[in-house]
Amino acid sequence: MKKYSFKNDYSEGCHPAILQALAASNMDQQPGYGDDRYSREAIELIRRQMQFPAGDIHLVSGGTQANLTVIGAMLRPHESVIAANTGHINVHETGAIEATGHKVEVIRSGDGKLYPAQIKAFLGTVDAVHMTKPRMVYISNSTEVGTFYTKGELQALHECCKAHQLWLFMDGARMGSGLCAAGSDLTLPDVARCTDVFYIGGTKNGALFGEAIVICNPLLQEDFKFHLKQRGALLAKGRALGVQFQALFTNDLYFELARYANGLAAVLTAALKEAGYAMLTESTTNQVFPVLPNTIMEQLLQAFEFYPWQKIDDQNTAIRLVTSWATPESAVQAFIEKLKTVTPQ
């Protein structure tokens, strides 16, 4: 029998409401390349949700595609983007940003986040003309290690960026999880006001595929669609993206799904802590990173799928458990039951 997988939040297809919307709209003739009514309506829904009517919104297929298109479009050749060492663009995109010609300047981060003091310290080391000109700061929310930005943190970072002529770009592949995390006071309207560009991830929160890029800063909006086409990101049947985001931003579905995923992760966290395990990072999002003795980890891997994340020492490993809109509560309960039965050997 197939083991249940906590490997990631893109193991299943899409939320049933999306399947229904695809079917319902299927034979309606629409213009191509994002000019269809479903995309227009989805964009209108997002604009309303973020209370930012001037936002320029484009729907694309995936996160790496969003990152490379945004960064490639917004930097001049000699400009670079600053990222945390844990940032997705630095570690898991096969050099996609460099393939557009830009260096990713790396700041080491303990919690996956960037703070103004780090940015300022980095800028102090730059030797003009002989080094790239930093022009953008890339952050993720929630981050790759399950942490999130508060409203105050984002505002402070935005102020710092403005003061140093840096665009602030938030990768929101897990935006739902970040905004709905216990302890987060950040909202979508806040994000729109405190970044220059960001995207709202659909793939990891209920969509079959799709990310909504939002360009907040009018200086960055011109001609963006050319870049989408040039990078192969402009789907002929853009409707397939429009229909999905229309469904996700109707009746609060997007945030409902994120809260559900975070809730299940919190149940896992509580059980793990109760069992006496430490957590690698303080996460209230849908990714949690318990540190387990290797013997325990091996026993759990007999019953469930998940990724070992980071070797802690010869005896212990941090693992990653990911929940999503599609995770059944029963799977979480089964994991917790199993946890009670494992023993260090």
Added chain:
Amino acid sequence: MKKYSFKNDYSEGCHPAILQALAASNMDQQPGYGDDRYSREAIELIRRQMQFPAGDIHLVSGGTQANLTVIGAMLRPHESVIAANTGHINVHETGAIEATGHKVEVIRSGDGKLYPAQIKAFLGTVDAVHMTKPRMVYISNSTEVGTFYTKGELQALHECCKAHQLWLFMDGARMGSGLCAAGSDLTLPDVARCTDVFYIGGTKNGALFGEAIVICNPLLQEDFKFHLKQRGALLAKGRALGVQFQALFTNDLYFELARYANGLAAVLTAALKEAGYAMLTESTTNQVFPVLPNTIMEQLLQAFEFYPWQKIDDQNTAIRLVTSWATPESAVQAFIEKLKTVTPQ
């Protein structure tokens, strides 16, 4: 009331069999990034259909994405790709190939096709070191102007390419239409044997999105998946592509849909010729290009949507009519009826 559109073959969603397959597979947990069982099974079906078990197959979202990833992966920086002036990569991809660093060397073509004599003549003009080194020939089948390659033509071109160390790449965004065209004796197994790399277009033949890249030449297969990731072409939920191609290559659906579209285009062609209109190109594929007096064109545009394609002279314009798997026969009949009522004014 909405006018019926003959503008293109991507105005609707997808064939119902695909919607059903998406729904049926929806909650099955699968690995990401193309390692799911649906993609594996779809690839096996395509391999069998093309009788070429050594073909390396990758599923991506769209045609420009396929073109830029293939060409970018297979050329060294100083190498260029030869294309007809009408080739999609030359005119309608916003410089996507150049954005990967490669020049598109252009040969003027009357019928949208390339022939060995043209290739040889072009090679004769190349001044080594000061010009790019041509290393690939890009062709489309069916072409952007509705024509197609016969088996003999493709074999001859392939021989020419091999003799001059040029990879042969066939853009098959409309592969179904090309192979099923009246007069075509070319088959998918022929294409696999007579090209180095090609792709089978899903988007314009029944899929919601998706193109299947087939790398025939083993010299070009190494590491291709890295390039997909780097270009943002590797979907997290690759299953969405696998499910679609599995449906299309079950029970001959892919070719059935193409034959249907070509058949309706033939009905249009017959009626237009009977009405005395010339055709810009001899097309038996799903795109036809009648030359109409502007007055006639204007009357038809009152009732239907389609693109004016090319100004012929002050009085006449070639228009483009496109049919697809989704075109109802009734729409074709309505167009023909309308044609009988229009009069030069």
Added chain:
Amino acid sequence: MKKYSFKNDYSEGCHPAILQALAASNMDQQPGYGDDRYSREAIELIRRQMQFPAGDIHLVSGGTQANLTVIGAMLRPHESVIAANTGHINVHETGAIEATGHKVEVIRSGDGKLYPAQIKAFLGTVDAVHMTKPRMVYISNSTEVGTFYTKGELQALHECCKAHQLWLFMDGARMGSGLCAAGSDLTLPDVARCTDVFYIGGTKNGALFGEAIVICNPLLQEDFKFHLKQRGALLAKGRALGVQFQALFTNDLYFELARYANGLAAVLTAALKEAGYAMLTESTTNQVFPVLPNTIMEQLLQAFEFYPWQKIDDQNTAIRLVTSWATPESAVQAFIEKLKTVTPQ
């Protein structure tokens, strides 16, 4: 004995005044990367000569380097540069512009020049988003076929470019020859006022190597030096460029050398016309293109080196003869003498 070569204007080293200046300045310690006093003084001399104190000037090693750095720095990724089919960036730079990510959009030209009507016609064919956005016009003066721009022509082109938001970039690899051509009323101050960016070629007019890029439009000046460094165009010993341009722009040497070369070419032209030969283009610059019977060409090749340029028909070929600051008058006389002795066979 070695045959005299009319192959090009870069067959010798440099004007003796430059050798002397290099020797005189040799042991003076100076800062690197263009911050030396020789570069600063050379730039001041050029600014004065062109009566344009706001010009931003950078010295680089060669023409292709100048072209790729300028175009790569000034275009956004989706933007393209328009050039004549004969333009150096289109034919003889091994795809250097495309290697920076930009498409060269080509207009066919009979005389190597571009005119407003051609630009406007081309812009009329552009399909936004699906095609690149033309943003720059590249011209050469003198052109690759020996022609030149008059003041009126350049003004008209500049007006056209401004009206359509196109930067105007003049490749001046043979700027001296163009400005000093018989019939030219264009001056360096005119060029500075009627282009957005241009360069003054040293390599083909007396320097060992070196081109002076002049950025006239303040909108294009920001951060250019970063691009020089990134493209490998910023010499550690930038003084080697400064010393040369200082010599060339002292006592009118640059233009004196150009006039000398043009003068010798005019002597050749007169003799060729008197001998009854047609010219491929009307050139008063240092490149001339007589059309010769192949039998005559072969006899001349016994005594001199030069390039066959273009096949006219089975019996006739246009050849290219190039003169320079280094061409001795005796070589020109010898050629003319030889011309009198050759006979069609």
Added chain:
Amino acid sequence: MKKYSFKNDYSEGCHPAILQALAASNMDQQPGYGDDRYSREAIELIRRQMQFPAGDIHLVSGGTQANLTVIGAMLRPHESVIAANTGHINVHETGAIEATGHKVEVIRSGDGKLYPAQIKAFLGTVDAVHMTKPRMVYISNSTEVGTFYTKGELQALHECCKAHQLWLFMDGARMGSGLCAAGSDLTLPDVARCTDVFYIGGTKNGALFGEAIVICNPLLQEDFKFHLKQRGALLAKGRALGVQFQALFTNDLYFELARYANGLAAVLTAALKEAGYAMLTESTTNQVFPVLPNTIMEQLLQAFEFYPWQKIDDQNTAIRLVTSWATPESAVQAFIEKLKTVTPQ
């Protein structure tokens, strides 16, 4: 009066023998783009010196140009180059490597060098497809911090690279200084046998400009000249490079100049150590890095120019002193005299 500068090894022009050779060859007509006899003869001299007749040699203008052309030519788009954090390509080339599309994967290094154990540890962290594929190792000799590779170290690194399918590329901007360092047993023939590609720096060792790229591995030699042209690195008057390297590799001049520079640096080091100062790195090359109290540094800066290199703590700074072929012994003596007079305040 102008202060003497120990800022770098490119403050003066070139060795007098080079000026003489430029003058002597000046009016000799030669083919362009590296096909001249001076370049051919220089290449032959270098081949003989390195006892490696199969080496493919190309002369270019500068180090960043050499690095970006070599790396851009030899990697496929998804491949990356490993470098020490101190490596020139990582810190001081304005993202030139990334501008060719490739990520620089960084290993932290204490002494500016890379060792097999570090390479192997790094390779263990690579997650195929989602990360770049490391395919080249970049090292400098002498390094940016004055250290050098021994024969044993280079052999071990080369073995490691071969075992892991990594090309080994040595940046020899200061090759002379590295090979002639006290304690170095490495020779040019060793370098040719133990790397896949390297270059011999002229700019920092007596040339006006110029680096000789040597491609040792036949697999990497094909078509390299196309890349030179495409990157703007192919000088029309390539003779200017040929003449210089011909002079440098005649009568052992290249190594004589390097030994001279290293010798003066050793005199400085001895005096600094005798005065009780520590050195940041153990350097026997032409760059030395004494750690000085800031009060001492300030007094020295009154009399000489040099760069503060690295802040050690609030009271102390490591400075960089660079000697060259052009440094007079008197300047070194003056510095040592000054050193005796300064006092902590």
